[in-house]
Amino acid sequence: MWSQTLFRAPPGLREVHFWCLFPEDVIDSSLLKVYESLLSCQERKEVYKAKTEKLQKERLLARTLVRTTLARYAGGCIHPSHLEFTKNNFGKPEVGVDVEESKRVTRKDLMALARKKFSLKEASWLGSFQDQERQRQQFLKLWTLKEAYVKALGRGISGSPLKDFTVHLKESFWARKMIEDATALSCLSEAYTIQLELSNAAEVVLQNVGLSHDALHFLLFQPTPLQYASLCVQHPNVKADLHLSTHEDWKFYFWKTLPLAWDEPLKGATALAITG
Numbered sequence: 001m002w003s004q005t006l007f008r009a010p011p012g013l014r015e016v017h018f019w020c021l022f023p024e025d026v027i028d029s030s031l032l033k034v035y036e037s038l039l040s041c042q043e044r045k046e047v048y049k050a051k052t053e054k055l056q057k058e059r060l061l062a063r064t065l066v067r068t069t070l071a072r073y074a075g076g077c078i079h080p081s082h083l084e085f086t087k088n089n090f091g092k093p094e095v096g097v098d099v100e101e102s103k104r105v106t107r108k109d110l111m112a113l114a115r116k117k118f119s120l121k122e123a124s125w126l127g128s129f130q131d132q133e134r135q136r137q138q139f140l141k142l143w144t145l146k147e148a149y150v151k152a153l154g155r156g157i158s159g160s161p162l163k164d165f166t167v168h169l170k171e172s173f174w175a176r177k178m179i180e181d182a183t184a185l186s187c188l189s190e191a192y193t194i195q196l197e198l199s200n201a202a203e204v205v206l207q208n209v210g211l212s213h214d215a216l217h218f219l220l221f222q223p224t225p226l227q228y229a230s231l232c233v234q235h236p237n238v239k240a241d242l243h244l245s246t247h248e249d250w251k252f253y254f255w256k257t258l259p260l261a262w263d264e265p266l267k268g269a270t271a272l273a274i275t276g
Contacts, residue, residue: 006260010073016233016252018097020223020266021065023057025258032057034260035064038081068259088154096152096232098144103226106136114139118146119166121197140228141272142167145194145220148230152216153209164202167218168195169273178274183252185221185271193276194218217250220273223266 011017026032036044043063050056067080106113110132114123122142129135145167150160175191196216198206206213211234219231231252254266 006072008072014250018254019069020256090155092154096148098147099229100144117162121166144228144230148232152232160205164199166197179271182250185269187271192273194273218275221271223269
């Protein structure tokens with residue numbers, strides 16, 4: 001089933017490929033068996049630690065997506081089952097992606113949670129929304145952006161506390177144009193720019209992991225109306241080429257896949273905000 005038709009050229013500089021796999025698309029039990037055969041013994045143990053079949057399936061598909069996506073960029077040099085993974089000193093991978101359900105149930109006292117987890121500026125911004133549903137949606141957008149940033153650092157929340165940095169979402173006329181230049185996604189009329197403000201402690205953390213503040217780039221979007229997704233990426237050569245520290249010329253590409261079966265462009269996704 002590992003066909004050359006599934007191979008892809010690796011992303012170019014300042015190019016991001018985003019692959020979606022939706023559990024409801026996987027209805028063939030025999031395909032699930034194939035997916036399971038791709039996993040390591042430890043990964044299979046982690047799958048079956050989940051308490052429900054739904055969670056087990058989600059864990060299985062998550063690991064399958066990682067393995068098949070990485071292997072397809074190797075041009076046939078390695079089979080998905082032969083990939084080996086390591087984690088950093090914090091026990092984390094270093095990938096700046098976060099996805100949350102847009103209908104996720106949050107605490108009744110959302111502002112108390114925001115004041116506990118977010119920066120003072122973020123909590124104040126959320127408090128400006130009088131409509132509770134609107135406030136909840138904005139909370140989730142901030143949460144995914146902050147989680148994506150923390151994951152990009154590879155340290156986890158304990159290593160880079162959410163209160164130590166501020167994500168600003170600002171409605172902007174230019175945001176829509178920037179999104180259209182960077183993606184092929186549809187865009188709402190109410191588009192935002194994303195700006196990152198770091199405390200002194202957060203600046204030290206960023207320097208310690210060898211990342212550049214100016215080179216970080218965010219994108220917030222909805223793969224479907226049921227999810228919010230955030231990407232936080234950095235140009236790999238920004239330190240060597242200072243002219244690459246601007247936020248221009250990034251390109252984002254999106255696909256939906258059923259691993260080892262088919263791929264298609266992701267349809268119906270909506271971009272909400274971009275670094276500006």
